Amino acid sequence: MVDTLAVTLIVGMLVLAGLSLVMTALDRRVGRLLLAAAVLGEAGLLVQVVWAIVRLAASARPVGGMAIFIGYLAGSLVILPIAAAWGLAERTRWGPAVVAAGFLVSAILIVRMQQVWHG
């Protein structure tokens, strides 16, 4: 896994989580801005999945175990869509807080994938 990509994604997820929490502080609901942020975050995770497939195809193997790595990789794609839908359904300031939790979990998943990849 390219560390630059992972670090960029982690920082990006933390920035988007911060943006979501600002929306909670401002008493805003989940709107176009946060939905766009979720799409952006998901796009970043898709880039990581594609890159992982390219590396795995080139016979690189995660040191911490293939099954666990694939599990994290697949899991990373489902978090943000669920968080966005669950946050959108909550028409109060707590909607953005749910989305913020989704971004934070995504950041943690990328860290864990790095650990599994490097062993």
Added chain:
Amino acid sequence: MAEKTPTASSATDERAARRSGPGRVLIAVYGVFALAAGARAGVQIATKYHEAPVAYLLSAFAAVVYIVATVTLARSGRTSHRIAVTSCTIELVGVIVIGTYSLTDKAAFPDATVWSGYGSGYGYVPLVLPMLGLLWLWRTRRAAS
């Protein structure tokens, strides 16, 4: 008068209260934990059960409790409320007992469980989550009655 009689509408109010606002964030985090603990325990038991059977069975038990808590926090009704309180209490007792035990007798836990070291491997979320859960259940119950 009307507030003290449990009616269909008060049950709906309670349900709306429990899974809305901060409760929605709580349920979301519980859901993530149910998924993470369940997946981890599944992998541990499937691939290296013999290495630390007690720790891995404990992980699986914790995962089940998280799943039950997630579902009952999101559902309405008295029974769900009672089960949710029980689940959160089990989690709190578990994280304190296992947390203390894992620090005093490291040999008993060769591999980390969610509750080892008071949940330090998970940013102490396993310690904070049941407290927030019980606080939230207590608050929404008071608001409903």
